[in-house]
Amino acid sequence: xxxxxxxxxxxxxxxxxxxxxxxxxxxxxxxxxxxxxxxxxxxxxxxxxxxxxxxxxxxxxxxxxxxxxxxxxxxxxxxxxxxxxxxxxxxxxxxxxxxxxxxxxxxxxxxxxxxxxxxxxxxxxxxxxxxxxxxxxxxxxxxxxxxxxxxxxxxxxxxxxxxxxxxxxxxxxxxxxxxxxxxxxxxxxxxxxxxxxxxxxxxxxxxxxxxxxxxxxxxxxxxxxxxxxxxxxxxxxxxxxxxxxxxxxxxxxxxxxxxxxxxxxxxxxxxxxxxxxxxxxxxxxxxxxxxxxxxxxxxxxxxxxxxxxxxxxxxxxxxxxxxxxxxxxxxxxxxxxxxxxxxxxxxxxxxxxxxxxxxxxxxxx
Numbered sequence: 579x580x581x582x583x584x585x586x587x588x589x590x591x592x593x594x595x596x597x598x599x600x601x602x603x604x605x606x607x608x609x610x611x612x613x614x615x616x617x618x619x620x621x622x623x624x625x626x627x628x629x630x631x632x633x634x635x636x637x638x639x640x641x642x643x644x645x646x647x648x649x650x651x652x653x654x655x656x657x658x659x660x661x662x663x664x665x666x667x668x669x670x671x672x673x674x675x676x677x678x679x680x681x682x683x684x685x686x687x688x689x690x691x692x693x694x695x696x697x698x699x700x701x702x703x704x705x706x707x708x709x710x711x712x713x714x715x716x717x718x719x720x721x722x723x724x725x726x727x728x729x730x731x732x733x734x735x736x737x738x739x740x741x742x743x744x745x746x747x748x749x750x751x752x753x754x755x756x757x758x759x760x761x762x763x764x765x766x767x768x769x770x771x772x773x774x775x776x777x778x779x780x781x782x783x784x785x786x787x788x789x790x791x792x793x794x795x796x797x798x799x800x801x802x803x804x805x806x807x808x809x810x811x812x813x814x815x816x817x818x819x820x821x822x823x824x825x826x827x828x829x830x831x832x833x834x835x836x837x838x839x840x841x842x843x844x845x846x847x848x849x850x851x852x853x854x855x856x857x858x859x860x861x862x863x864x865x866x867x868x869x870x871x872x873x874x875x876x877x878x879x880x881x882x883x884x885x886x887x888x889x890x891x892x893x894x895x896x897x898x899x900x901x902x903x904x905x906x907x908x909x910x911x912x913x914x915x916x917x918x919x920x921x922x923x924x925x926x927x928x929x930x931x932x933x934x935x936x937x938x939x940x941x942x943x
Contacts, residue, residue, distance in 0.1 A: 579603070579625045582632055589631075589653055590708035597826045598660055598688055598701055602627055604829035608749060608943075609668025610805045611796065613841035615849040616753050623662050629744040631656040633760075634733070637740070641728060641767050651730045653710050654718035657701070658734055658741060661685030664833045667943070668806050672813030677821070684825070689716045694822035732772050732890055733765070737897045738782060745943040746789045753796050758785045766887050773887030783877045786897050790875035797943070798872055800854035803906050805837075805844035807868045812836050856904045867907040875899045 581594045593599065602624035606612050612620040634655035638648045659666075661684030663673045674680050683693070689705070690712050691697030702712045716722075721731040733740050747757040764778045774782060813836070821828050830837075841847040845854075860867050881888075881896035888896060 579622070579628060581628055584635060585628070585631055585652070585656070588635060588649055589656065589710075592704055593653070593656075593701075593708050593710070596701060596704050598704075599624070599627075599656070601826055601829055602659070602662070604831070605662055606665055606668075606830055607745075608752065609665035610809060610837055610841060610846060611668075611752075611799070611802055613805070613837070613847045614753075614799065614802065615847070618752060618754065620752055621748050623659055623666055626744055626748060627656050627659055629748065630658065630740045633740040633744060636762075637733065637765055638730075640763055641765060643728065643730075647728070647730070650710060650714050651718060651733075653705070653715045654730075654734065655740060657685070657689055657715060658719050659685070660688050660701070664828060664830045665809075665837060668837075669809050669813045669833060671806075672810030673817065675810075675814040676817045677819060685719065686716060688825075689719070694819065695825065699826070728767055728770055729772050729890065736890065737893050738764075738774060738785075742789065742943065743785065746785065746792050749792050749796055749943065750788060753792075755788070755791065755795075758788055760785075768886055772890050774883070774893065776883045776885075776887050779883060779888060782897070783879075786875055786877050793873055793875065798856075798870065799846075800851045800856060800906050801844050801846040801849070803868055803870050804854060805840050805846040808840045808844060809833070809836055812840065853909060854906050855909050856906050858902070858904060860905045861907050867905040870904055870906055872902050872904050873899045874902070 586594055603622050605623040607621040607623050607626045608617070611617055631652050634652045635648070638651050643651065659681070661681045663670055663681055663684075670681060679693075684695075687693035687695035687700065689701050691700030691702040697703075705712045705715060718731050719734065721735045743760065749755075750757040758781055761775075761778050761781055763775050764782065766773050766775045813833070816836070821832075838847075845851070855861075856870075856872075876898055878896050878898055881892050883889075883892070
Protein backbone atom coordinates (compact mmCIF):
# COMPACT_ATOMS: atom_id res chain seq x y z
CA UNK A 579 0.00 0.00 0.00
CA UNK A 580 1.71 3.24 -1.10
CA UNK A 581 1.55 6.07 1.42
CA UNK A 582 -0.94 8.84 0.67
CA UNK A 583 0.84 11.78 -0.99
CA UNK A 584 -0.40 14.06 1.79
CA UNK A 585 1.52 11.97 4.35
CA UNK A 586 4.66 12.06 2.22
CA UNK A 587 4.45 15.85 2.03
CA UNK A 588 3.83 16.14 5.77
CA UNK A 589 6.40 13.66 7.11
CA UNK A 590 8.92 13.28 4.29
CA UNK A 591 9.80 10.36 2.04
CA UNK A 592 12.90 9.36 4.07
CA UNK A 593 10.68 8.34 7.00
CA UNK A 594 7.97 6.60 5.00
CA UNK A 595 10.52 4.79 2.82
CA UNK A 596 12.75 3.77 5.74
CA UNK A 597 13.46 0.04 6.23
CA UNK A 598 11.70 0.14 9.60
CA UNK A 599 8.43 1.47 8.19
CA UNK A 600 8.61 -0.73 5.09
CA UNK A 601 9.18 -3.80 7.28
CA UNK A 602 5.61 -3.42 8.55
CA UNK A 603 4.43 -4.27 5.04
CA UNK A 604 5.80 -7.77 5.63
CA UNK A 605 4.04 -8.23 8.99
CA UNK A 606 0.41 -9.35 9.02
CA UNK A 607 -2.07 -7.16 10.86
CA UNK A 608 -4.27 -10.02 12.13
CA UNK A 609 -1.58 -12.68 12.34
CA UNK A 610 -2.83 -16.25 12.33
CA UNK A 611 -6.40 -15.10 11.64
CA UNK A 612 -5.24 -14.69 8.03
CA UNK A 613 -5.35 -18.51 7.81
CA UNK A 614 -9.08 -18.66 8.62
CA UNK A 615 -11.27 -19.35 5.55
CA UNK A 616 -13.44 -16.30 6.29
CA UNK A 617 -10.45 -13.96 6.01
CA UNK A 618 -10.37 -12.11 2.70
CA UNK A 619 -7.80 -9.59 1.45
CA UNK A 620 -5.85 -9.55 4.74
CA UNK A 621 -4.09 -6.35 5.76
CA UNK A 622 -0.52 -5.74 6.84
CA UNK A 623 0.69 -3.83 9.85
CA UNK A 624 1.80 -1.12 7.38
CA UNK A 625 -1.74 -0.82 6.00
CA UNK A 626 -2.97 -0.28 9.55
CA UNK A 627 -0.20 2.18 10.48
CA UNK A 628 -0.83 4.27 7.37
CA UNK A 629 -4.55 4.18 8.18
CA UNK A 630 -3.96 5.44 11.71
CA UNK A 631 -1.61 8.14 10.39
CA UNK A 632 -4.21 9.23 7.83
CA UNK A 633 -6.82 9.50 10.60
CA UNK A 634 -4.32 11.46 12.68
CA UNK A 635 -3.72 13.87 9.81
CA UNK A 636 -7.45 14.27 9.18
CA UNK A 637 -8.51 14.78 12.79
CA UNK A 638 -5.39 16.74 13.74
CA UNK A 639 -6.08 19.24 10.97
CA UNK A 640 -9.73 19.46 12.05
CA UNK A 641 -8.51 20.27 15.58
CA UNK A 642 -6.46 23.13 14.09
CA UNK A 643 -3.14 21.88 15.43
CA UNK A 644 -0.06 23.97 14.84
CA UNK A 645 1.99 22.58 11.96
CA UNK A 646 4.81 21.31 14.18
CA UNK A 647 2.39 19.64 16.59
CA UNK A 648 0.53 18.06 13.68
CA UNK A 649 3.73 16.62 12.18
CA UNK A 650 4.85 15.08 15.47
CA UNK A 651 1.39 13.70 16.18
CA UNK A 652 1.01 12.10 12.75
CA UNK A 653 4.53 10.65 13.02
CA UNK A 654 3.51 9.10 16.35
CA UNK A 655 0.41 7.63 14.69
CA UNK A 656 2.56 6.14 11.94
CA UNK A 657 5.13 4.66 14.32
CA UNK A 658 2.91 3.51 17.20
CA UNK A 659 3.30 -0.17 16.14
CA UNK A 660 6.80 -0.01 14.68
CA UNK A 661 8.19 -2.70 17.00
CA UNK A 662 5.63 -5.43 16.34
CA UNK A 663 6.96 -8.96 16.08
CA UNK A 664 6.17 -11.19 13.07
CA UNK A 665 2.46 -12.06 12.87
CA UNK A 666 1.73 -9.15 15.22
CA UNK A 667 -0.18 -10.21 18.34
CA UNK A 668 -0.50 -13.88 17.37
CA UNK A 669 2.88 -14.99 18.70
CA UNK A 670 3.68 -12.06 20.99
CA UNK A 671 3.32 -14.05 24.25
CA UNK A 672 5.98 -16.44 22.95
CA UNK A 673 8.29 -13.63 21.93
CA UNK A 674 7.83 -11.98 25.32
CA UNK A 675 8.87 -15.18 27.06
CA UNK A 676 11.84 -15.70 24.75
CA UNK A 677 13.08 -12.10 24.58
CA UNK A 678 11.82 -10.48 27.78
CA UNK A 679 10.21 -7.54 26.00
CA UNK A 680 6.84 -6.75 24.39
CA UNK A 681 6.42 -4.95 21.09
CA UNK A 682 5.90 -1.58 22.82
CA UNK A 683 9.37 -1.81 24.34
CA UNK A 684 10.88 -2.70 20.97
CA UNK A 685 9.08 0.30 19.46
CA UNK A 686 10.84 2.57 21.95
CA UNK A 687 14.22 1.10 20.98
CA UNK A 688 13.52 1.67 17.28
CA UNK A 689 12.29 5.25 17.68
CA UNK A 690 14.88 6.41 20.21
CA UNK A 691 17.83 4.19 19.36
CA UNK A 692 18.28 2.67 22.80
CA UNK A 693 18.03 -0.83 24.20
CA UNK A 694 18.92 -3.58 21.74
CA UNK A 695 18.64 -1.31 18.67
CA UNK A 696 21.76 0.87 18.23
CA UNK A 697 21.13 4.55 17.61
CA UNK A 698 22.83 4.48 14.21
CA UNK A 699 20.45 1.75 13.01
CA UNK A 700 17.33 3.23 14.60
CA UNK A 701 14.85 5.79 13.34
CA UNK A 702 16.47 8.57 15.35
CA UNK A 703 18.72 9.78 12.48
CA UNK A 704 15.84 9.48 10.00
CA UNK A 705 13.45 11.46 12.20
CA UNK A 706 16.04 14.14 12.78
CA UNK A 707 16.73 14.38 9.05
CA UNK A 708 13.09 15.38 8.44
CA UNK A 709 13.05 17.81 11.38
CA UNK A 710 11.15 15.58 13.82
CA UNK A 711 12.21 15.21 17.45
CA UNK A 712 12.38 11.49 18.36
CA UNK A 713 11.77 12.18 22.07
CA UNK A 714 8.67 14.18 21.29
CA UNK A 715 7.32 11.54 18.92
CA UNK A 716 7.89 8.81 21.49
CA UNK A 717 6.35 10.87 24.28
CA UNK A 718 3.09 11.07 22.32
CA UNK A 719 3.12 7.30 21.71
CA UNK A 720 3.87 6.57 25.36
CA UNK A 721 1.41 9.09 26.79
CA UNK A 722 4.14 11.13 28.45
CA UNK A 723 4.00 14.35 26.43
CA UNK A 724 2.80 17.48 28.18
CA UNK A 725 4.38 20.00 25.84
CA UNK A 726 1.64 20.08 23.23
CA UNK A 727 -1.26 22.49 23.26
CA UNK A 728 -3.65 19.52 23.37
CA UNK A 729 -3.55 16.09 25.01
CA UNK A 730 -2.92 14.22 21.77
CA UNK A 731 -1.78 11.03 23.49
CA UNK A 732 -5.44 10.43 24.34
CA UNK A 733 -6.09 9.91 20.63
CA UNK A 734 -3.78 6.88 20.75
CA UNK A 735 -4.40 5.59 24.28
CA UNK A 736 -7.96 6.45 25.38
CA UNK A 737 -10.84 3.96 24.93
CA UNK A 738 -11.87 5.77 21.75
CA UNK A 739 -8.59 6.12 19.88
CA UNK A 740 -7.37 6.19 16.31
CA UNK A 741 -5.60 2.85 16.67
CA UNK A 742 -8.77 0.94 17.52
CA UNK A 743 -10.96 3.02 15.18
CA UNK A 744 -8.86 1.86 12.24
CA UNK A 745 -8.17 -1.63 13.57
CA UNK A 746 -11.74 -2.70 14.28
CA UNK A 747 -13.13 -1.34 11.01
CA UNK A 748 -10.24 -2.96 9.11
CA UNK A 749 -10.89 -6.32 10.79
CA UNK A 750 -14.60 -6.09 10.02
CA UNK A 751 -13.79 -5.50 6.36
CA UNK A 752 -11.37 -8.46 6.24
CA UNK A 753 -14.02 -10.79 7.71
CA UNK A 754 -16.93 -9.50 5.65
CA UNK A 755 -18.67 -7.61 8.44
CA UNK A 756 -20.41 -4.28 7.96
CA UNK A 757 -18.31 -1.49 9.39
CA UNK A 758 -19.08 2.08 10.35
CA UNK A 759 -18.33 5.28 8.48
CA UNK A 760 -16.71 7.89 10.69
CA UNK A 761 -17.95 11.47 10.37
CA UNK A 762 -15.55 14.19 9.34
CA UNK A 763 -15.55 15.58 12.87
CA UNK A 764 -15.26 13.13 15.77
CA UNK A 765 -13.18 15.17 18.21
CA UNK A 766 -13.43 18.79 19.26
CA UNK A 767 -11.32 20.92 21.55
CA UNK A 768 -11.85 23.54 24.21
CA UNK A 769 -8.45 24.93 25.11
CA UNK A 770 -6.32 21.90 25.99
CA UNK A 771 -9.38 19.76 26.66
CA UNK A 772 -10.26 17.08 24.12
CA UNK A 773 -13.89 16.01 23.70
CA UNK A 774 -15.95 13.77 21.43
CA UNK A 775 -18.28 15.85 19.30
CA UNK A 776 -21.86 15.31 20.54
CA UNK A 777 -23.03 14.89 16.93
CA UNK A 778 -20.57 12.00 16.52
CA UNK A 779 -21.77 10.02 19.56
CA UNK A 780 -24.35 7.88 17.69
CA UNK A 781 -21.65 6.70 15.27
CA UNK A 782 -19.14 6.06 18.07
CA UNK A 783 -21.81 4.11 19.96
CA UNK A 784 -22.27 1.92 16.88
CA UNK A 785 -18.52 1.55 16.59
CA UNK A 786 -18.29 0.30 20.18
CA UNK A 787 -21.00 -2.27 19.46
CA UNK A 788 -19.04 -3.31 16.36
CA UNK A 789 -15.94 -3.77 18.51
CA UNK A 790 -17.89 -6.15 20.74
CA UNK A 791 -19.01 -8.19 17.73
CA UNK A 792 -15.50 -8.32 16.27
CA UNK A 793 -14.06 -9.63 19.53
CA UNK A 794 -16.85 -12.15 20.02
CA UNK A 795 -17.03 -13.40 16.42
CA UNK A 796 -13.47 -12.96 15.12
CA UNK A 797 -10.72 -12.30 17.68
CA UNK A 798 -11.95 -15.03 20.02
CA UNK A 799 -12.54 -17.74 17.42
CA UNK A 800 -11.63 -20.92 19.35
CA UNK A 801 -9.42 -22.37 16.61
CA UNK A 802 -7.41 -19.15 16.52
CA UNK A 803 -7.01 -19.04 20.31
CA UNK A 804 -5.61 -22.57 20.22
CA UNK A 805 -3.40 -21.81 17.21
CA UNK A 806 -1.95 -18.71 18.90
CA UNK A 807 -1.27 -20.64 22.10
CA UNK A 808 0.57 -23.45 20.33
CA UNK A 809 2.45 -21.06 18.04
CA UNK A 810 3.55 -18.94 21.01
CA UNK A 811 4.92 -21.99 22.79
CA UNK A 812 6.89 -22.97 19.66
CA UNK A 813 8.20 -19.41 19.25
CA UNK A 814 9.37 -19.29 22.88
CA UNK A 815 11.48 -22.37 22.19
CA UNK A 816 12.83 -21.18 18.82
CA UNK A 817 14.08 -17.59 19.17
CA UNK A 818 16.42 -15.60 21.36
CA UNK A 819 18.00 -12.14 21.60
CA UNK A 820 19.93 -12.68 18.38
CA UNK A 821 16.85 -11.60 16.40
CA UNK A 822 17.57 -7.99 17.35
CA UNK A 823 20.82 -7.98 15.37
CA UNK A 824 18.74 -7.90 12.16
CA UNK A 825 15.32 -6.91 13.45
CA UNK A 826 14.60 -4.63 10.46
CA UNK A 827 14.54 -7.82 8.37
CA UNK A 828 12.62 -9.94 10.91
CA UNK A 829 9.16 -10.45 9.43
CA UNK A 830 6.43 -13.03 8.85
CA UNK A 831 8.68 -15.19 6.70
CA UNK A 832 10.48 -16.26 9.89
CA UNK A 833 7.27 -17.85 11.23
CA UNK A 834 5.62 -19.07 8.03
CA UNK A 835 6.44 -22.75 8.51
CA UNK A 836 5.44 -22.79 12.18
CA UNK A 837 2.23 -20.89 11.48
CA UNK A 838 1.25 -23.20 8.62
CA UNK A 839 1.74 -26.25 10.82
CA UNK A 840 -0.19 -24.94 13.81
CA UNK A 841 -3.00 -23.52 11.65
CA UNK A 842 -3.53 -27.07 10.35
CA UNK A 843 -3.19 -28.74 13.77
CA UNK A 844 -5.68 -26.41 15.41
CA UNK A 845 -8.20 -26.61 12.57
CA UNK A 846 -7.87 -22.85 12.00
CA UNK A 847 -7.07 -23.16 8.30
CA UNK A 848 -10.24 -25.24 7.85
CA UNK A 849 -12.39 -23.04 10.09
CA UNK A 850 -13.04 -25.95 12.45
CA UNK A 851 -14.12 -23.87 15.43
CA UNK A 852 -16.65 -26.50 16.49
CA UNK A 853 -13.75 -28.77 17.52
CA UNK A 854 -13.42 -26.71 20.69
CA UNK A 855 -15.61 -25.48 23.51
CA UNK A 856 -15.36 -22.36 25.64
CA UNK A 857 -16.48 -22.76 29.25
CA UNK A 858 -16.63 -20.58 32.35
CA UNK A 859 -14.80 -23.19 34.46
CA UNK A 860 -12.10 -25.66 33.40
CA UNK A 861 -13.48 -29.00 32.24
CA UNK A 862 -13.22 -31.85 34.69
CA UNK A 863 -10.82 -34.70 34.19
CA UNK A 864 -7.54 -32.88 33.66
CA UNK A 865 -8.02 -32.05 29.98
CA UNK A 866 -5.56 -29.60 28.48
CA UNK A 867 -7.01 -26.11 28.19
CA UNK A 868 -6.15 -22.62 27.01
CA UNK A 869 -7.29 -19.86 29.39
CA UNK A 870 -8.51 -16.69 27.71
CA UNK A 871 -10.01 -13.50 29.10
CA UNK A 872 -13.01 -12.63 26.95
CA UNK A 873 -13.82 -8.94 26.86
CA UNK A 874 -17.32 -7.66 26.17
CA UNK A 875 -17.80 -4.05 25.15
CA UNK A 876 -20.91 -2.05 25.95
CA UNK A 877 -22.15 1.54 25.98
CA UNK A 878 -23.51 3.16 29.13
CA UNK A 879 -25.97 5.73 27.72
CA UNK A 880 -26.50 7.28 31.16
CA UNK A 881 -23.09 8.94 30.76
CA UNK A 882 -24.28 11.87 28.68
CA UNK A 883 -22.21 14.57 26.99
CA UNK A 884 -22.13 18.15 28.13
CA UNK A 885 -23.04 21.05 25.86
CA UNK A 886 -19.62 20.93 24.17
CA UNK A 887 -19.28 17.15 23.88
CA UNK A 888 -18.19 14.08 25.84
CA UNK A 889 -15.22 15.08 27.98
CA UNK A 890 -12.09 12.95 28.12
CA UNK A 891 -12.78 11.60 31.68
CA UNK A 892 -16.23 10.45 30.50
CA UNK A 893 -14.94 8.30 27.65
CA UNK A 894 -14.08 5.30 29.80
CA UNK A 895 -17.37 5.63 31.69
CA UNK A 896 -19.57 5.65 28.58
CA UNK A 897 -17.50 3.18 26.56
CA UNK A 898 -16.94 0.32 28.94
CA UNK A 899 -15.90 -3.31 28.89
CA UNK A 900 -16.13 -6.30 31.17
CA UNK A 901 -13.66 -9.18 31.50
CA UNK A 902 -14.64 -12.81 31.87
CA UNK A 903 -12.21 -15.69 32.16
CA UNK A 904 -13.03 -18.61 29.87
CA UNK A 905 -11.33 -21.90 29.06
CA UNK A 906 -10.98 -23.26 25.53
CA UNK A 907 -10.63 -27.04 25.35
CA UNK A 908 -11.27 -29.86 22.84
CA UNK A 909 -14.86 -31.09 22.68
CA UNK A 910 -13.77 -34.68 22.08
CA UNK A 911 -10.79 -36.67 23.25
CA UNK A 912 -9.83 -37.47 19.66
CA UNK A 913 -9.43 -33.77 18.96
CA UNK A 914 -7.01 -33.14 21.82
CA UNK A 915 -3.82 -31.30 21.04
CA UNK A 916 -0.74 -30.70 23.11
CA UNK A 917 -1.95 -27.44 24.58
CA UNK A 918 0.18 -25.20 26.80
CA UNK A 919 -1.65 -25.51 30.10
CA UNK A 920 -2.49 -28.69 31.99
CA UNK A 921 -4.96 -28.56 34.87
CA UNK A 922 -4.11 -29.63 38.38
CA UNK A 923 -6.23 -30.47 41.39
CA UNK A 924 -6.12 -26.92 42.74
CA UNK A 925 -7.40 -25.03 39.72
CA UNK A 926 -10.70 -24.04 41.32
CA UNK A 927 -9.04 -22.62 44.44
CA UNK A 928 -7.59 -19.51 42.77
CA UNK A 929 -9.05 -18.63 39.39
CA UNK A 930 -7.11 -15.34 39.30
CA UNK A 931 -3.82 -17.11 38.70
CA UNK A 932 -4.93 -18.04 35.19
CA UNK A 933 -5.14 -14.41 34.07
CA UNK A 934 -1.40 -14.01 34.68
CA UNK A 935 -0.53 -16.63 32.06
CA UNK A 936 1.08 -14.99 28.99
CA UNK A 937 -1.49 -14.63 26.23
CA UNK A 938 -4.49 -15.13 28.51
CA UNK A 939 -5.61 -11.53 28.09
CA UNK A 940 -5.61 -11.74 24.29
CA UNK A 941 -4.77 -8.86 21.95
CA UNK A 942 -6.15 -5.34 21.98
CA UNK A 943 -6.59 -4.14 18.42
